[in-house]
Amino acid sequence: MAKRGKxxxxxxxxxxxxxxxxxxxxxxxxKKTNVxxxxxxxxxxxxxxxxxxxxxxxxxxxxxxxHGTGKSKTVLVFxxxxxxxxxxxxxxxxxxxxxxxxxxxxxxxxxxxCVATPDMMGMVGRLGKILGPKGLMPxxxxxxVTMDVTRAVNEIKAGKIEYRTDKxxxxxxxxxxxxxxxxxxxxxxxxxxxxLVKVKPSGAKGQYMKTITVSTTMGPGVKIxxxxxxxxx
Numbered sequence: 001m002a003k004r005g006k007x008x009x010x011x012x013x014x015x016x017x018x019x020x021x022x023x024x025x026x027x028x029x030x031k032k033t034n035v036x037x038x039x040x041x042x043x044x045x046x047x048x049x050x051x052x053x054x055x056x057x058x059x060x061x062x063x064x065x066x067h068g069t070g071k072s073k074t075v076l077v078f079x080x081x082x083x084x085x086x087x088x089x090x091x092x093x094x095x096x097x098x099x100x101x102x103x104x105x106x107x108x109x110x111x112x113x114c115v116a117t118p119d120m121m122g123m124v125g126r127l128g129k130i131l132g133p134k135g136l137m138p139x140x141x142x143x144x145v146t147m148d149v150t151r152a153v154n155e156i157k158a159g160k161i162e163y164r165t166d167k168x169x170x171x172x173x174x175x176x177x178x179x180x181x182x183x184x185x186x187x188x189x190x191x192x193x194x195x196l197v198k199v200k201p202s203g204a205k206g207q208y209m210k211t212i213t214v215s216t217t218m219g220p221g222v223k224i225x226x227x228x229x230x231x232x233x
Contacts, residue, residue, distance in 0.1 A: 011032075012033075019223070024182070026223075027042075031178055034178045034216045035219050042177065049210050050201055051169065052165045055203075056202050056203030060163070062143055062144075063191065065160075065191055073156055074093045074110065075115060075157070093111065109131075113144065135162075163192070175189050209229050
């Protein structure tokens with residue numbers, strides 16, 4: 001393992017290795033242990049007691065954080081007819097059809113989220129091998145395949161995030177920036193934790209939330225007590 005820098009080592013001293021903190025304590029501590037000069041992203045990782053290879057144990061969806069993520073996302077919308085003007089009016093950065101299919105096939109992926117109306121999915125489907133591995137493929141489960149492009153674009157711009165278990169059952173998501181107030185980060189964290197509890201799969205047995213860790217970019221992790229997972233204290 002690569003040796004950690006002096007700032008990291010100093011930050012680590014502020015964290016009690018065997019202690020599990022309340023969400024409020026963890027948020028306060030994770031800001032103190034930030035090691036970067038830039039406005040780091042604050043992320044949370046949930047280890048869930050699920051096996052995503054089974055359909056009835058998959059966790060996937062999207063939600064709008066109360067205070068956003070602190071990052072403005074670039075949105076591409078595949079649409080035609082009146083939906084083009086609607087997407088543009090909503091604030092989409094790029095709107096079109098075949099011209100963007102060709103551009104993406106040529107290697108362009110300069111956007112954060114891709115939205116498509118259902119009637120465009122036949123065209124967009126050709127991009128599956130490119131967009132799929134990058135997590136950019138439109139999907140009705142997270143609201144990115146829809147006729148309501150105004151709502152989709154507005155939610156994304158307002159701080160909509162996607163959550164999804166990886167192969168090991170982990171869900172990782174941003175909950176804001178270090179520059180956010182403690183109250184804003186805590187509210188975003190609670191909203192995400194509450195959502196994950198509500199979407200607990202029917203096939204999940206035993207302990208659902210196994211571990212929760214919050215951290216900043218390049219900073220050490222702070223463990224949250226799972227018994228207080230969605231407590232605002």
